Amino acid sequence: MSTLMQTAVGPRAIIDGREVDYFAGTSYYGLHADRRLIGAARDAIAQYGTGPGNTVDTPPMKRLREEIAHYFGTQDARVVASGYLSDILLAQTLSPRFDVAFIDEKAHYSVYDGLRVTGKTIVRFAHRDPEDLRSKIAARLPAGGAPFVMSDGVFPVTGAIAPVDAYHEVLSAYPGGLLCIDDSHGVGVLGERGRGTYEHFGLTGPGIHFGATLSKAFGALGGFVTGTREFIEEIVRSNRIPEGASPLSTGAVAAAAEGLRVLSAHPELRAKLRSNVAYLRAGLADLGIETPRTPVPIVCILGRDGIDLGSVARALSREDIVVSHIGPGGYSDSPPVEVLRIAVFSGHTVEQLDRLLRGLSRSL
Ligand SMILES: Cc1ncc(COP(=O)(O)O)c(C=O)c1O
Numbered sequence: 001m002s003t004l005m006q007t008a009v010g011p012r013a014i015i016d017g018r019e020v021d022y023f024a025g026t027s028y029y030g031l032h033a034d035r036r037l038i039g040a041a042r043d044a045i046a047q048y049g050t051g052p053g054n055t056v057d058t059p060p061m062k063r064l065r066e067e068i069a070h071y072f073g074t075q076d077a078r079v080v081a082s083g084y085l086s087d088i089l090l091a092q093t094l095s096p097r098f099d100v101a102f103i104d105e106k107a108h109y110s111v112y113d114g115l116r117v118t119g120k121t122i123v124r125f126a127h128r129d130p131e132d133l134r135s136k137i138a139a140r141l142p143a144g145g146a147p148f149v150m151s152d153g154v155f156p157v158t159g160a161i162a163p164v165d166a167y168h169e170v171l172s173a174y175p176g177g178l179l180c181i182d183d184s185h186g187v188g189v190l191g192e193r194g195r196g197t198y199e200h201f202g203l204t205g206p207g208i209h210f211g212a213t214l215s216k217a218f219g220a221l222g223g224f225v226t227g228t229r230e231f232i233e234e235i236v237r238s239n240r241i242p243e244g245a246s247p248l249s250t251g252a253v254a255a256a257a258e259g260l261r262v263l264s265a266h267p268e269l270r271a272k273l274r275s276n277v278a279y280l281r282a283g284l285a286d287l288g289i290e291t292p293r294t295p296v297p298i299v300c301i302l303g304r305d306g307i308d309l310g311s312v313a314r315a316l317s318r319e320d321i322v323v324s325h326i327g328p329g330g331y332s333d334s335p336p337v338e339v340l341r342i343a344v345f346s347g348h349t350v351e352q353l354d355r356l357l358r359g360l361s362r363s364l
């Protein structure tokens with residue numbers, strides 16, 4: 001039987017008629033249900049219609065590009081209809097500049113698909129392993145060639161952060177080397193200003209790029225790439241997506257711009273998310289379940305012998321607590337064991353986190 005979600009995604013949700021504590025999905029700040037975003041979407045639709053119906057720019061799209069550039073401190077940005085497409089956009093645009101692509105073996109499907117369309121050789125390196133990357137580049141890159149390294153910034157199931165600082169160091173031996181991440185789960189969350197995985201590591205400078213989504217922390221839908229004005233112009237010139245695919249619908253564009261504004265104007269939301277994540281990770285450690293002490297709001301409990309995590313998820317569900325149970329290999333970066341993926345939101349209360357911890361302590 002399929003599940004029917006009868007409210008917006010948020011810390012409390014109604015699913016199949018039952019009100020539950022919700023710890024799934026990716027709306028880390030609950031912005032998909034925020035009245036400011038909904039109001040912005042409603043006003044924009046009333047004025048400009050539901051969708052573009054062409055590929056011409058609109059005032060809401062102009063504002064969204066400006067909000068993205070302001071949020072990330074870049075000159076410009078390009079928006080596409082999904083985060084999935086942003087990886088294709090980046091890989092296609094950058095492909096004349098590299099010879100061989102090296103990608104994390106557990107990278108998201110969009111990373112693989114983005115690179116496949118370039119027709120370049122793709123070499124997979126071991127998950128989050130800079131030393132394997134170093135030896136794969138040494139073995140597979142032709143002399144004088146430029147390597148392109150691509151990975152998720154934050155992995156969607158385990159919440160692990162890619163060691164992009166170490167990848168950058170590996171690439172420093174290769175003039176023209178490029179580092180590119182899909183930072184869909186890092187933006188809005190990691191770093192001092194919520195700019196994502198590069199900011200988390202303090203990584204700046206030429207030769208690093210990212211694509212990301214507006215459908216998670218920012219509370220809307222769509223994908224984007226940032227950069228200098230010249231780079232964004234190059235994207236438009238060299239890529240088929242901006243002309244060949246319809247732009248994002250008006251409501252999503254306006255909601256995303258407002259989501260970026262809200263997150264930028266309210267750093268306390270990020271602080272609350274961090275404290276919730278730290279609280280849950282500490283509570284789990286008290287139960288003997290160690291998880292990496294990172295600020296990533298994806299908390300992953302790995303399966304182990306003698307524990308059936310499917311039963312744990314069902315027991316929690318009977319207590320009206322929803323977490324995701326994912327089987328081995330069930331999603332792009334799933335490990336070879338089953339997991340419980342717990343999504344923490346800034347709007348979760350300490351009482352909700354305590355209820356979850358009590359439920360887990362009873363069934364684990
Ligand atoms: C790592 C990663 N990249 C890209 C995407 C695709 O983003 P979108 O849903 O905006 O197409 C997802 C989707 O959830 C994701 O987890």
